[in-house]
Amino acid sequence: MRTAGRQLLQLAAVALAALAVLQPAHALDYPTRTVRLVVGFPPGGSADIVARLVAQALTERMGQTFIIDNKPGAGSNLGTETVARAEPDGYTLMAESVSNAINPTL
Numbered sequence: 001m002r003t004a005g006r007q008l009l010q011l012a013a014v015a016l017a018a019l020a021v022l023q024p025a026h027a028l029d030y031p032t033r034t035v036r037l038v039v040g041f042p043p044g045g046s047a048d049i050v051a052r053l054v055a056q057a058l059t060e061r062m063g064q065t066f067i068i069d070n071k072p073g074a075g076s077n078l079g080t081e082t083v084a085r086a087e088p089d090g091y092t093l094m095a096e097s098v099s100n101a102i103n104p105t106l
Contacts, residue, residue: 030090031064038069038083039095040076051095068095075099 037055041047048070055066071079076099086092094100 031062033091034065034067035090036069036086036092037066037095038071038079038092040071040073040079040097040099042072043068043070047095047097054095075103077103 035058037051039048039051048068051068055068058066069082071082073079076097080094080100080103083092083094
């Protein structure tokens, strides 16, 4: 029992030391330019409508333009490919749907 108590005290001491050493992360301002939201379906469908509502809300909240880029075809695989090949900078996002979960199994 005495060893368990010591281990608990040591663990608590390590946790407190880690908290004292860690500094909060300071993120860069995001977004600083237009963000593209790719939808893997044609305009006018339910995925497009939801993405447009989300983009409008994000534009108002973040103060930066979020645009919709429809890339229909191949059950949303074309849109997914567009996002996968985009620069990994966070300015090209994907509006996911159920088909994105199903497609890898086909």
